[in-house]
Amino acid sequence: MISAFEGWNDASQAASEVIHYLISHYESRLVYEINSDGYYDYQSTRPMLCHITGHTRIIWPHTSFYEIQLSPTVQVLAQIAPEPNYHWKDYCAEVLRTAQAFDITHIITLGAMYASCPHTRPLPIDISSATCTCELDREYNGPIGITTVLDQMACKTGAATTSMWVSIPEYMDTDICAQGTLQLMHGLSTLLNTPLDTKDLQSKAEAWKTKAATIAACDDSLSSYVTRLEHEYDLAQHARTVASPGAPQAEQLVKEAEAFLKRMEP
Structure with missing residues (x-):
């Protein structure tokens, strides 16, 4: 159910x-x-x-x-x-x-x-x-x-x-x-x-993303907020990838995550 x-x-x-x-x-x-x-x-x-x-x-x-x-x-x-x-x-x-x-x-x-x-x-x-x-x-x-x-x-x-x-x-x-x-x-x-x-959801989803992008582009503070969220999202994804089975140990994970964050800074 x-x-x-x-x-x-x-x-x-x-x-x-x-x-x-x-x-x-x-x-x-x-x-x-x-x-x-x-x-x-x-x-x-x-x-x-x-x-x-x-x-x-x-x-x-x-x-x-x-x-x-x-x-x-x-x-x-x-x-x-x-x-x-x-x-x-x-x-x-x-x-x-x-x-x-x-x-x-x-x-x-x-x-x-x-x-x-x-x-x-x-x-x-x-x-x-x-x-x-x-x-x-x-x-x-x-x-x-x-x-x-x-x-x-x-x-x-x-x-x-x-x-x-x-x-x-x-x-x-x-x-x-x-x-x-x-x-x-x-x-x-x-x-x-x-x-x-x-199929019918695909176009509606694209329209939603387009509207969200337009709203963000028209608001500088919101655009900056979205950029920060993107940085945090990408860092979290990178950390999960590095921490996956067979990946480097925790110390290496921290080093790579710190380096990644520095690259993402404006």
């Missing part, structure tokens, strides 16, 4: 757009919904008024599950919903009962967060897997979203879980980030060992 939630876990809608993209580009069908009553504060997650073929309809916040056929041999259950406001444990228990009804044994949660990263480099992707609660988020202390709660409760049922987050440049927090969605799709393709069609 692939799960994404709109709201706090979904910077620039990069994660939820993965589900919407899969639904629109592959054979899919709605198979189940969770009622919104008791889970949402309608003043913060408001119902929507919709006019369809002359009829007026109120669309309430809700959770939808779709069966999606990604290939002749690969079918997934996709979950999309706004992040609930209340009763997270009850909500996740209901999600997991639904997953069990569809014989789901592996849950992949998607997320996106704003971070200090440049638009000119591949957006950082963090993928973590666990089979028990003690393995989840061992190095993080701080606020969490519904995805972490779902991951940990899923572990208690014996399901395998994988969490995949993409980082979005914090200075691009007003636009839908197709580049983030594209990179989550690439990660998902690897996890599922299934090629995914991303």
